[in-house]
Amino acid sequence: MTKDEGQDSRIQGVQDSSRAGSGILDSSTPRPFSPSAPNPKPEGALRVLFLGDVCAEPGRKAVEQELAGLRQRLSVDFVIVNGENAAAGYGITPKLADELLRAGVGCITTGDHAYDRKEVWEYLGTEPRILRPLNFPPQAPGRGYGVYDCRLAIGDLAGAEGTEGASGQGKVQKAEGKMADAEQAADQTTNVKVAVINLQGRVFMKPLDCPFRRVLPVLDEIRRETQVVFVDIHAEATAEKIAMSWYLDGRVSAVLGSHTHVQTADETILAGGTAFICDVGMCGSFDSVLGMSKDLSLRRMVEMVPVRLHSATGDVRLNGVWVDVEVSTGRALAIGRLSEPVALSANQTAAG
Ligand SMILES: [Fe+2]
Ligand SMILES: [Fe+2]
Numbered sequence: 001m002t003k004d005e006g007q008d009s010r011i012q013g014v015q016d017s018s019r020a021g022s023g024i025l026d027s028s029t030p031r032p033f034s035p036s037a038p039n040p041k042p043e044g045a046l047r048v049l050f051l052g053d054v055c056a057e058p059g060r061k062a063v064e065q066e067l068a069g070l071r072q073r074l075s076v077d078f079v080i081v082n083g084e085n086a087a088a089g090y091g092i093t094p095k096l097a098d099e100l101l102r103a104g105v106g107c108i109t110t111g112d113h114a115y116d117r118k119e120v121w122e123y124l125g126t127e128p129r130i131l132r133p134l135n136f137p138p139q140a141p142g143r144g145y146g147v148y149d150c151r152l153a154i155g156d157l158a159g160a161e162g163t164e165g166a167s168g169q170g171k172v173q174k175a176e177g178k179m180a181d182a183e184q185a186a187d188q189t190t191n192v193k194v195a196v197i198n199l200q201g202r203v204f205m206k207p208l209d210c211p212f213r214r215v216l217p218v219l220d221e222i223r224r225e226t227q228v229v230f231v232d233i234h235a236e237a238t239a240e241k242i243a244m245s246w247y248l249d250g251r252v253s254a255v256l257g258s259h260t261h262v263q264t265a266d267e268t269i270l271a272g273g274t275a276f277i278c279d280v281g282m283c284g285s286f287d288s289v290l291g292m293s294k295d296l297s298l299r300r301m302v303e304m305v306p307v308r309l310h311s312a313t314g315d316v317r318l319n320g321v322w323v324d325v326e327v328s329t330g331r332a333l334a335i336g337r338l339s340e341p342v343a344l345s346a347n348q349t350a351a352g
Contacts, residue, residue, distance in 0.1 A: 032286075032317050032339040041075055042333050044326055046152055046192055048230060049076040050256050051320035052263065053111075055085040055284030055291030056311030060096060062283055062318050062342040064103040070340070071104060074322055078106045078150045078194050081283070081320075082232060082258040083130070084113040089292055089311050091116025094123040097130050106148050107131065109198040111234030111259050112205060114142070133200035133234060134218060135209040145197040145218055147225050151189040152327070192327055193226035197252075199244070201235025201259075212247055219251055227253075227330030230323075234259045238278045245276040253325045253332050256280055261290040263319045263339060273331035281319025281339065288312030316342045 041047050049070070054060055063081060071079065083100055086092040091113045097120070100108055107129050114132040115121060124132055124142030134144025197218060199211040211233070222229055229252040233244045236259060245255040250272025257264070263281030270276055282291055289297035292309040299307050318340040324333040 032341045042324055042326070044328060045324040045333055046077050046150065046194070046228060046327050047075055047322055047324050048078045048080065048194065048254070049074065049320055049322050050230065050232070050254075050280055051079070051081040051318060052258055052280040052282045053082045053085050053261055053284075053291075054100070055261065055282055056087075056089050058311065058313055058316045058344065059282070059284035059291065060086055060099065061344050062316050063100060063105070065345060066318060066340065066342055067104045070318070074338075076322065077152055077192075078148070079104055080107045080109060080196055080230060080232070081105050082111065082234065082280075083108040084110040084116075084234070085284070085291065087117055089309060091120060092130075093117050093119055094127070097123065097127065101129055105129075106150065106194070107146060107196045109196065109232040109234070109258070111198075111200055111232075115140075131196065131198040131232075133198050133208065133211075135200055135211045135214045137209065144199075144214075145195060145222065147193050147195045147222060150192045150194050152192045154188055154190050192228065195222045195226050195229040197222075197229065197231045199231060199233050199235075201233065201237060201240040201244075203235065203237035203240045205236055211244065215248070228325050228327060229253050229330060231255045233257050236260065238264070241278050242276075245270060245274065249274040249276075253330045254323045254335070256321060256323075263337060265337070267321060267335045267337055269332050269335060273329070275321075275323045275325075275332035275335040277321055277335065277337070280321050280337075283318045283320070284316065285312035285314055286317050287314030316344055318342055 054063055081100060083092045083097060086096045097108055109131050111133060121141045124130060128146050131144060131146060132142035199215060200208055202208055231248060231252050233241050233255055235241050241257040248255050249270040252274055254275040256277055257279040260279045261282035262279060264278040267277040284291035288294055291311055293312050296307050296309045299305050321335055321337050323335045326333055
């Protein structure tokens, strides 16, 4: 997909109106809500689910408990989650990352909490399915992008071009999706490569390298392998995220915001064919302040006492978006939000 392509086919709202489909959410829908299954996927499309910051044990357990069913219900082909708060709200450990990957996550992105847990530093350099923001200094452990294999039913690609014969090479890592009956269906699937780039904003955040300047050379490299490119822009300021979406419009499939833990209702597909939302939200407890204890958060803000926060437990939800991408071009076809209430099973309710 080039920046010029699609300029004459402006897409209004959240779906290319020339492509019939369902599941587009009315932005006035009260939260939480479960999306009606957005089926069928458009012809030649790949559906990617991106879940917002997984916060502490309630967020992890919600993902692990619900993801297989969610994938099946929404016909999801590939899953990305932001895991920067998985370890009690602060960072992620190798063990917790492995658990998310085993649950069917294909790529874990992070952000300003990437290095909170020292035990993850080496893991960031050895496990290709976890990313830290690309615009950290090059010497910082880990990588800022990855290209992953995703098995897609050949029937889904009818009419798509340029995907047959794609092979996993170099740093390509097999996505650990729990594809139902994968072995049996192996001869009916083909490989599609999904690239994920993790960026971090600089407004009201650490003064990292410029994310705008760092992303373009990486895009040149990725395009040799795939047109399907997802960007997690982990940033505080909506203006910076919106600016990034315009900067990358027509260059990537989706620019999806994370970090604030609050889902925004501005999902759209831009003129050049890039899906965008300022923030996909959080997976964790919503009876909280951004996933953490209300009482302790209030002490910090009302009394200005530097108490250590711990995670909250009530009103657990999964927040995220699904995005349909035309495999042959990388253009986004549709985007929809989800805010899914989750009743954790009895042995999955402890905080931490
Ligand atoms: Fe963050
Ligand atoms: Fe976060």
